[in-house]
Amino acid sequence: MAVPDVGLLKYCETERQKEVVQAFADGGSLRAAARSLGVTRQTAQDVVRLVRKRAVAAGYSPDAQMNTPFPEGISLKRISQRRRADGELLDYWQIGEPGKEQQEALLREFCAGLASSLAPSPSTPAPPVDTDQMLSAIVIGDGHLGMLAFGEETLGEDFNIEIATADLRAAIDYLVHCAPASSEGLLVNVGDFLHMDDTSNKTPASGHALDVDLSHHRLMRIAGVLLRYAIDKMLTKFATVRVVNAAGNHDPHSARALSMFLEGIYENHARVIVEPTKGKFYFLEFGNNLIGITHGDRIPANRLAGMMTQHAAEAWGRTKYRRWWVGHIHHKRFQEMEMGCSIESFNTLAAGDAWHASMGYSAERGIEMITLHKEFGQVGRTNASLALVRAFAGGELAA
CATH class of the missing domain: 3.60.21.10 (Metallo-dependent phosphatases)
Structure with missing residues (x-):
């Protein structure tokens, strides 16, 4: 069940998403948020679910005790847990990896470093061809x-x-x-x-x-x-x-x-x-x-x-x-x-x-x-x- 959380505002990409998340936090339920905005409950739920998914990918989900977001450019890869034999959770840790945009940036940075000491090749005249x-x-x-x-x-x-x-x-x-x-x-x-x-x-x-x-x-x-x-x-x-x-x-x-x-x-x-x-x-x-x-x-x-x-x-x-x-x-x-x-x-x-x-x-x-x-x-x-x-x-x- 979705829990209202103003912390999700950081992960909204549009003004409409911010309106829905804020209405959800203010009203305390998806039904109240939908009523205040004049949309269906399903619409409000879809928006919150999308924003929550983006937040989880960034390492933020208080429901799952994930309160420390990853640095910019890093996304969640997986969560590992340590439990007792009876199933009680003892500890957990989040493992991140560069997101697609960050991977692209790192790749370009690597190529720039590779070529840094190699001057670009100047154009040369073509040899005679048969x-x-x-x-x-x-x-x-x-x-x-x-x-x-x-x-x-x-x-x-x-x-x-x-x-x-x-x-x-x-x-x-x-x-x-x-x-x-x-x-x-x-x-x-x-x-x-x-x-x-x-x-x-x-x-x-x-x-x-x-x-x-x-x-x-x-x-x-x-x-x-x-x-x-x-x-x-x-x-x-x-x-x-x-x-x-x-x-x-x-x-x-x-x-x-x-x-x-x-x-x-x-x-x-x-x-x-x-x-x-x-x-x-x-x-x-x-x-x-x-x-x-x-x-x-x-x-x-x-x-x-x-x-x-x-x-x-x-x-x-x-x-x-x-x-x-x-x-x-x-x-x-x-x-x-x-x-x-x-x-x-x-x-x-x-x-x-x-x-x-x-x-x-x-x-x-x-x-x-x-x-x-x-x-x-x-x-x-x-x-x-x-x-x-x-x-x-x-x-x-x-x-």
Whole structure:
């Protein structure tokens, strides 16, 4: 049963809500409040219930002995209690968390700090290109930067941030070296670029413990610098560079932060387009080509084709060559769907961790670049195994 409380006035957002709450406090009942305002009792009850819900979220509810509101920007996450065996309440405590607006503000503050010592990239003249009819896409399979693996434990190779950084830089160098000088370059991260999303060192959804090599803060900085290296390298070969940074199941929030960081770095660069990381799905159109990009952790392959026809219907009608690029499984798979599109997953440069090794999972390690023509679809592909990438970095291949 609702109890009159003038303390709820603080949580009213409109003048009408204040009138109802004040009338409730003055009249002592919802019926009296409704009568004085000329509204129904149900209307008065709905208003009080809405305001009370907002107050509880802020940590205020005298009925439940919650008399100390949370600071601004913090909302109630849960209440824990300690009781005797007979059920008598001994103690309780409130646990808060940043509200959605506060989380957004903290994320932007984090990105500002990440970029504080990195000057924005100035716009530079485009290199000479051979054609404006082609796009070359460098597709980074699940990078898992920050993951730690011991070869003796996994029956594979050691893996840490130094190895991951060296391999990815070498891979970018090799693929840009091989790429045709064309009008557009596309840098695609299909998700799980980072192994962990925060300082808990657990996967966000399932809570699986992760073997990590460094702090999350340091990882974010290294990842931002590494993506900037890739973009700047691609700018030496392509007139424009577009970046798609998909969110994975390991890094749903950090992927968004990295995109915001890159948006700030390249804000004044006319040749770089950073697609914001908002949802799970991206659609890009290039001539007769329609490209869908997602991590692939929440939707089976047999539903992706239908989703493309539904959410990119107009682009579907304009194009002939339709493809999905996905990650998540770390294996190379290609499936041509009857509906008129293909679904392709990619290998990763990362070694397997202890969990994957214990489950018997393994796959080839490598990276790919796919070249598309506006009229003819795919016209080229460069497959670079990890061994080839390292040979190129070591000067073992002819330039």
